[in-house]
Amino acid sequence: MNSGTSNTSNRKKEHLELCATNKVSFKTKTNGFENYEFKHYTITEVDLNKISFKYKFFGKKINFPFLISCMTGGTDEANNINAQLASVAENLRIPIGVGSQRQALENKNYLDSFKIIRKNAPGVPVLSNIGAAQVVQFKSIDPIKKIIEMVEADAFVIHTNPLQELLQDEGEIDFKGLLKKIKMIVNNLKIPVVVKEVGAGISYEAAKKLLDVGVKGIDVAGAGGTSWAGIEILRSKKSEDNYFWDWGLPAAFCIKDVYKLKKKYKFTLIGSGGIGTGLDAAKAFALGADIVASARPVLMNLNEGGNEQTEAFVKNIFNEVKQIMFLTGSKSLKELRNKKLIKKKLLT
Numbered sequence: 001m002n003s004g005t006s007n008t009s010n011r012k013k014e015h016l017e018l019c020a021t022n023k024v025s026f027k028t029k030t031n032g033f034e035n036y037e038f039k040h041y042t043i044t045e046v047d048l049n050k051i052s053f054k055y056k057f058f059g060k061k062i063n064f065p066f067l068i069s070c071m072t073g074g075t076d077e078a079n080n081i082n083a084q085l086a087s088v089a090e091n092l093r094i095p096i097g098v099g100s101q102r103q104a105l106e107n108k109n110y111l112d113s114f115k116i117i118r119k120n121a122p123g124v125p126v127l128s129n130i131g132a133a134q135v136v137q138f139k140s141i142d143p144i145k146k147i148i149e150m151v152e153a154d155a156f157v158i159h160t161n162p163l164q165e166l167l168q169d170e171g172e173i174d175f176k177g178l179l180k181k182i183k184m185i186v187n188n189l190k191i192p193v194v195v196k197e198v199g200a201g202i203s204y205e206a207a208k209k210l211l212d213v214g215v216k217g218i219d220v221a222g223a224g225g226t227s228w229a230g231i232e233i234l235r236s237k238k239s240e241d242n243y244f245w246d247w248g249l250p251a252a253f254c255i256k257d258v259y260k261l262k263k264k265y266k267f268t269l270i271g272s273g274g275i276g277t278g279l280d281a282a283k284a285f286a287l288g289a290d291i292v293a294s295a296r297p298v299l300m301n302l303n304e305g306g307n308e309q310t311e312a313f314v315k316n317i318f319n320e321v322k323q324i325m326f327l328t329g330s331k332s333l334k335e336l337r338n339k340k341l342i343k344k345k346l347l348t
């Protein structure tokens with residue numbers, strides 16, 4: 001994902017290899033969606049055929065509010081993965097994020113593994129990406145402009161990953177001045193800035209500070225899906241019996257918490273962290289997400305069944321969301337957001 005200077009490509013390779021296994025989930029923590037159930041509405045009059053998911057994401061029209069989360073770039077394997085993911089994004093007309101472009105600034109060898117995304121996805125929003133650990137080191141806006149141009153990005157994403165950096169042998173944990181740097185970036189870019197986590201979640205308090213400096217998108221990337229602490233623990237070959245493996249705020253909690261800020265701020269709320277089914281996605285929308293995002297579940301589908309299976313995976317999610325909208329009497333995602341969930345403990 002980031003950090004260190006000499007071995008970024010190897011690290012990326014190891015991340016991809018580990019993410020292709022089932023070892024990198026949270027041990028016991030879940031993303032929290034299972035704590036909710038939809039309120040069945042028996043006199044529904046919703047016409048399934050009239051439900052549309054079309055949405056405008058950072059200025060561009062998309063068919064489904066589903067973002068292929070920032071994943072990879074900067075390894076030989078990434079070329080192929082990004083080429084395929086970008087074709088899926090273009091075919092479905094959905095946005096796609098690029099993996100950390102740090103390496104593209106250090107070394108020209110893998111530039112194409114990033115550029116292929118815009119090449120194969122010319123008509124959809126593409127999100128540029130770099131880590132907070134790099135952001136604090138930049139002395140000017142120039143490297144950021146360079147990576148944005150590289151993929152003709154529609155939005156610029158900064159990933160905050162203090163937990164991952166903390167557990168990574170080569171991690172960088174000096175984030176002094178981060179918020180000020182983010183403010184400088186917001187003020188010097190023409191495109192919106194999004195801040196995302198990588199699986200430990202963004203709280204109300206953190207999101208508020210980010211929105212105060214002008215950030216236009218928050219991707220909560222909550223706990224319960226991929227454990228990046230787990231990945232780094234496995235890479236370091238240390239004992240798996242580590243409290244931090246399951247550290248983080250569950251995705252459902254983050255979406256609900258950050259959504260409260262919609263009363264005061266205008267921003268796009270991206271719900272993510274272990275979203276792999278239509279039921280998860282529907283609950284994320286019902287809790288307040290404008291759009292959902294998914295990383296490892298998308299990669300697993302790509303690994304298993306290529307573009308075709310990956311496209312089917314996304315379409316199935318939205319078929320299921322449609323069915324849930326029908327059964328809850330919701331004509332739109334806005335209506336689904338209106339008191340359609342019940343906390344399970346209240347059902348007895």
Ligand SMILES: Cc1cc2nc3c(=O)[nH]c(=O)nc-3n(C[C@H](O)[C@H](O)[C@H](O)COP(=O)(O)O)c2cc1C
Nearest residue numbers: 069071099100159198221225226273274294295296
């Ligand atoms: C193989 C892989 C590589 C990733 N690399 C990046 C990255 O470079 N930058 C980033 O912001 N997030 C990266 N992530 C994190 C995801 O974007 C996402 O926030 C996180 O995995 C939680 O989502 P999930 O539970 O759907 O996997 C990566 C995820 C995966 C699976």
